[in-house]
Amino acid sequence: MQKFTYVITAVQGIHARPAGQLVNVAKKYESQIMISAKEKTADLKKILALMSLGVKQNEEVTVSVTGTDEAVAVKELKQFFANNL
Incomplete structure (x- = not known):
């Protein structure tokens, strides 16, 4: 696992x-990609999450x-992230 x-x-x-x-970038990969903020976690491949x-x-x-x-x-x-967010 890698994280940043x-x-x-x-x-x-x-x-x-x-x-x-961001979701479109994440969907290009087979890996599971999760994002966490404010003690909540979401699947980065799901826009609503x-x-x-x-x-x-x-x-x-x-x-x-x-x-x-x-x-x-x-x-x-x-x-x-560096270029867009």
């Missing part, structure tokens, strides 16, 4: 458009990736 944390810098937090894009976290600007999220392609998934997800 990230503080959301986007003014609107994780709103609909980046959430949809992600949106239910209600992540806002300056909140920290932790992304955990478990599976055969976890190293590649973590690399792309980190890049997505």
Whole structure:
């Protein structure tokens, strides 16, 4: 398992458009990808679960990736967070 944390810098937090894009990135991988924020955890491949976290600007999220392609998934997800959130 690999994990990383990230503080959301986007003014609107994780709103609909980046959430949809993030889910699409996660769905490319076989690994199980979970995101945690404010003591809640959601499957990053499910947009409604992600949106239910209600992540806002300056909140920290932790992304955990478990599976055969976890190293590649973590690399792309980190890049997505840095460029979009």
